[in-house]
Amino acid sequence: MFQTIRGTFDILPDTQDSGSQFVPGSANWQHVEGRVREVMSRFGFEEIRTPTMEPLKLIARGVGQTTDIVQKEMFVVQRSDEDYVLRPEMTAPVMRAYIQHSLAQRGxxxxxxxxxxxxxxxxxxxxxxxxxxxxGIELLGADGPRADAEAIACLLAxxxxxxxxETRLRINSLGDAETRPKYCEALxxxxxxxxxxxxxxSLQRLEANPLRILDTKSPEERTLLTDAPRISNYLSSSSRTHLDEVKEHLDDLRIPYFExxxxxxxxxxxxxxxxxxxxxxxGSQSALAAGGRYDGLGEDVGSKQPVPAIGWAAGIERLFLALQASGYSFPERERPDVYIVALGHESQKWAFAEAQRLRAAALHVEFDLLGRSMKAQMKEANRQRARVALIVGETELASQRAIIRxxxxxxxxxxxxxxxxxxxxxxxxxxxS
RNA sequence: GAGGCUGUAGCUCAGUUGGUUAGAGCGCCAGGUUGUGGUCCUGGAGGUCGUGGGUUCAAUCCCCACCAGUCUCCCCA
Structure with missing residues (x-):
């Protein structure tokens, strides 16, 4: 029997909650996606859709050659002309689209x-x-701290x-081009x-990107970190001011955060x-969303102009886990307005035509396709949670009057x-009502 | 990439200290007389007991490998 490949899942009409695996039903996905889109739209964000595959080079250059993502965690599709990759994230692709289509020209x-x-x-x-x-969102072309705060406000909304x-917002600044080398050297x-x-x-990171050592979870290394140089002592004054102003805006919005x-x-x-x-x-996957400023990415992937940029990305599966943990109640499945119960061949023909008329009048209509007994049809109507059964048999056809139950x-x-x-x-x- | 746990009907699980036809509940299908669902009763379908090897007279049950799920480590988008 064929089955979904490792680490993938089908989204079925019904939620799969078998203890070992939890996959919400398609209606719940639609609900969550709809709500997410709604809020992002309210903040003025417009959808952009990019291909699922991108050139390997774009991702390697954008995400970074030394990152784990690029080094070992990508699905690569090898073709004779060029290697493609199933996108591991969407920021680099969106930046690619922004540059390719000169979207800055939209003003x-x-x-x-x-x-x-x-x-x-x-x-x-x-x-x-x-x-x-x-x-996720990408806010491109705005370099001020208000853009950062706006992005964060949208996320929390x-x-x-x-x-x-029950969430915690952690914030930091990695500094600018002036800050970074000095701090790395100090580390x-x-x-x-x-x-x-x-x-x-960590030794590898010491060479490649010492900042990442700060990320360690090893208790031994963490004790070393207590006396490690702090980035706050190395931030350039503009980075310092930028961070302070972002925090000020968050305070104004009453958004709590931890530095x-x-x-x-x-x-x-x-x-x-x-x-x-x-x-x-x-549990161990505590991050709902993450983001930050990436002012250098545009030029890294080929823009002739600098592209100030701030954005974040969030996982839908994680969102579902959080919703489950908080006991969120999803809207119930839409009820059919009518289930037509037809008895006999002539009634079936009438029901089939009538169903189309009722649907054209925007009613949600269902009926039996299997020629089953009345009892079975009534059971089905009940299972579908139809509001009414519209019952038609020979008597009703003769009198041109149907029964609405x-x-x-x-x-x-x-x-x-x-x-x-x-x-x-x-x-x-x-x-x- | 490393380690632990798990894998029996569509779902949740029981069971065989290795031995002829593997069970329950829910779900599904059909009946409970002539055209009425949700409750109840009866019956039925559905499993090569994750896959492949091995041990054995005999394996779903023991051993190994693989696959999948899950948890932890690693790491994180």
């Missing part, structure tokens, strides 16, 4: 949002799949709209005497302000064929 700062699948070639874990789904308030100087205490990965000087990111393109939104009830109250009445649309529409509106 002013550009606000984009995206939502769709991304891929990682890692071993799957809870809330971490090989095909996963992300949404989304989680607020789902009633998820190297600091760690050099402790070489023998560092793990293999965390150990917060760094695994992607090379970040510069300046970075942040992460995490939740306590997500309310499946909630069990009351039923006869209605002339010509009046059905009116009767059913008013019934449907009535039950909605």
């Amino acid at each position: 002013g700062a550009q606000r984009f949002y995206y939502l769709g699948p991304c891929f990682r070639a890692e071993r799957p874990q809870k809330g971490r799949f090989r095909q996963f789904h992300q949404f 989304i989680y607020d709209s789902f009633g998820i308030s 190297r100087d600091y760690f050099e005497p402790f070489r023998d205490k560092l793990s293999e990965t 965390d000087e150990l917060l760094v990111r695994g992607i090379d393109y970040y510069t300046g302000v970075v942040f992460e939104l995490e939740s306590d009830d997500l 309310d499946l909630d109250t069990s009351e039923q009445k006869e209605v002339e064929f010509g009046e059905l649309i009116n009767a059913l529409q008013s019934h449907s509106e009535h039950s909605d």
Whole structure:
């Protein structure tokens, strides 16, 4: 039997909650995606859709040659002309599109949002799949701290709209081109005497990107970190001011945050302000969303002009886990307005034609395709949670009057064929309230 | 990439201290007389007991490998 490949899953009409695996049903995905889009639109972000595959080179250059993503966690498609990659994230692709289509020419700062699948070639874990789904925003062309605060405000507004308030916003600044080399040098100087205490990965990072050492979780290394140089002592005055102003804006918006000087990111393109939104009830996968400023990315991937940029990305699977933890109740499945129960061949023909008429009048109509017994049809109507059963047999055909049975109250009445649309529409509106 | 746990019907699980036809609940299908669902009763379908090897007279049960899921480490988009 064929099955979904490792780390991927089918989204079925019904939620799969088998204890070992939890995959929300398609209606829940639509609900979540719809809400997310709605909030992002309210902030003025417009959707941008890019291909699922991109040139390997774009990702390598954008995300960074030394990152884990590029070094070992991508799905690569080899073709004779060029290597492609299933996109591991969407920031570099969006930047590519921005440059390719000269979107700066639309004028002013550009606000984009995206939502769709991304891929990682890692071993799957809870809330971490090989095909996963992300949404996020990219705010391009605005370099001021207000843009940073605006991006963060949008992020929190989304989680607020789902009633998820048990979150922690951590924020830091990685500084600018002036700051970075100095601080990296200071870190190297600091760690050099402790070489023998560092793990293999940390030693590699010491060469490639010492900032990443701050990310370590090893308790031994963490104790070293307490005396490590702080980035706040190395920030250029403009970086310092920028961060302070972002914080000031967050204060104005009453958005709580924690300044965390150990917060760094695994992607090379970040510069300046970075942040992460995490939740306590997500187990080992605590991050809901992460982002920051990446003012250098545009030029890294070929822009002739600098592109000031701020953005974040969030995982939909993680959002679902948070919703589950918070006991979020999803809207119930839409009820059919009418289930037509037809008895006999002539009635079936009538029902089939009538269903199309009722649907054209915007009613949600279902009926039996299997020629089953009346009892089976009634059961089906009940299972679908139809509001009413519209019953038609020989008698009704003869009298041109159908039976409308309310499946909630069990009351039923006869209605002339010509009046059905009116009767059913008013019934449907009535039950909605 | 490393380690732990798990894998029996569509779902949740029981079971065989290795031995002829593997069970339950829910779900599904059909009945409970002539055209009425949600409750109830009866019956039925559905499993090569994750896959492949091995040990054995005999394996779903023991051993190994693989696959998948899950948790932890690693890491994080």
